[in-house]
Amino acid sequence: MIEVETLRKTYGEFVAVRSSSFEVDRGEIFGVVGPNGAGKTTTLKMLAGLIEPTDGEATLAGFDAGDPEMRSTLGFLPEESPLYEDMTPLSYLRFFADLYDVPRDVANERITDALDRLELEHRERRLGDMSKGMKRKVAIARSLVNDPDILIYDEPASGLDPLTTNYVLEFTRDLADQGKTVVFSAHNLYHVESICDRVIIMNRGDIVARGSVPEIREEHGYTEYHVTTTVPVEGAEVVAVGSSESGAGDVGDTDGSDDEYRVVVDTMDEVREIREAAEAAGGDVADIRTKEPSLEDIFLDLAKRPATYDRTVAGEARMAENGSSEETLEAAPPEDSR
Numbered sequence: 416m417i418e419v420e421t422l423r424k425t426y427g428e429f430v431a432v433r434s435s436s437f438e439v440d441r442g443e444i445f446g447v448v449g450p451n452g453a454g455k456t457t458t459l460k461m462l463a464g465l466i467e468p469t470d471g472e473a474t475l476a477g478f479d480a481g482d483p484e485m486r487s488t489l490g491f492l493p494e495e496s497p498l499y500e501d502m503t504p505l506s507y508l509r510f511f512a513d514l515y516d517v518p519r520d521v522a523n524e525r526i527t528d529a530l531d532r533l534e535l536e537h538r539e540r541r542l543g544d545m546s547k548g549m550k551r552k553v554a555i556a557r558s559l560v561n562d563p564d565i566l567i568y569d570e571p572a573s574g575l576d577p578l579t580t581n582y583v584l585e586f587t588r589d590l591a592d593q594g595k596t597v598v599f600s601a602h603n604l605y606h607v608e609s610i611c612d613r614v615i616i617m618n619r620g621d622i623v624a625r626g627s628v629p630e631i632r633e634e635h636g637y638t639e640y641h642v643t644t645t646v647p648v649e650g651a652e653v654v655a656v657g658s659s660e661s662g663a664g665d666v667g668d669t670d671g672s673d674d675e676y677r678v679v680v681d682t683m684d685e686v687r688e689i690r691e692a693a694e695a696a697g698g699d700v701a702d703i704r705t706k707e708p709s710l711e712d713i714f715l716d717l718a719k720r721p722a723t724y725d726r727t728v729a730g731e732a733r734m735a736e737n738g739s740s741e742e743t744l745e746a747a748p749p750e751d752s753r
């Protein structure tokens with residue numbers, strides 16, 4: 416449905432998106448994740464045809480991004496969507512339906528349906544008097560007036576309370592279940608993890624990880640084993656204290672016989688060693704739990720890694736000549752150099 420091939424955007428010397436390639440299937444929710452300045456909005460805007468790529472190409476439903484025909488199949492929700500404050504949701508949405516030449520009766524049905532599903536109340540209230548969550552719902556409804564096949568949502572739940580956020584995310588999931596293709600960016604990784612089929616993680620203009628969350632976890636993550644023992648073993652902390660003391664502390668803080676101890680290790684071999692050590696000390700392993708890293712854990716880990724390229728065009732060229740990034744990394748401008 417969406418094909419992106421070596422898409423690149425530079426602003427003068429600054430490389431905002433280096434060279435992104437990915438595909439999005441029909442009916443998929445595709446997340447674009449990354450820290451501030453990673454290049455998410457730039458990527459989404461290039462897909463929506465709102466900014467011209469410096470190089471590479473993106474096609475949506477067979478149309479080049481930016482092709483006027485493509486716009487009829489697209490719903491774009493910008494990160495910030497100022498609305499006409501004096502209009503009501505109904506007049507505002509009808510206005511946009513007119514821009515898309517949607518017949519009045521079809522538009523009315525579509526608008527009512529979207530607002531019902533979004534549970535928007537006070538449809539005759541001035542937009543300027545509405546809460547942030549209500550306004551966001553109206554902006555989402557606006558992205559649907561032309562019944563697009565593809566939705567590009569930049570931070571759809573940004574700044575919303577948890578209840579409204581949940582609502583917006585579930586609504587987005589419903590849209591994908593109805594066959595719409597959704598590309599969305601988000602900061603809150605729990606949300607990405609809960610609704611996206613696949614994601615790309617961007618950092619400093621580069622895609623640093625891609626796939627479904629389990630795939631990313633397998634490639635970039637690690638599994639931790641939390642092993643609880645009935646006797647102290649090397650590296651353990653007290654986690655449950657028997658009659659003699661209360662509260663957690665280092666081994667040796669307590670002499671209670673009902674105490675439990677926890678060690679966190681990365682491999683099954685280490686788990687085996689702990690079992691042997693516990694048994695040798697006259698105790699046993701009481702419990703073993705595996706802990707998968709969340710997307711947030713992996714994201715933080717990836718985001719901490721230094722860039723593998725200089726974020727300036729000149730720096731990239733120097734790297735290509737030298738085959739090294741070491742000396743040029745320092746030259747990258749700060750993230751907020753907008």
Ligand SMILES: Nc1ncnc2c1ncn2[C@@H]1O[C@H](COP(=O)(O)OP(=O)(O)OP(=O)(O)O)[C@@H](O)[C@H]1O
Nearest residue numbers: 426431450451452453454455456457750751752753
């Ligand atoms: N018009 C512009 N001129 C110069 N630099 C720009 C311009 N637009 C974006 N940038 C820079 O490109 C980089 C990527 O910006 P972008 O808005 O895509 O990041 P983002 O991942 O969406 O960040 P955020 O999460 O903060 O919205 C940033 O360093 C930004 O300062």
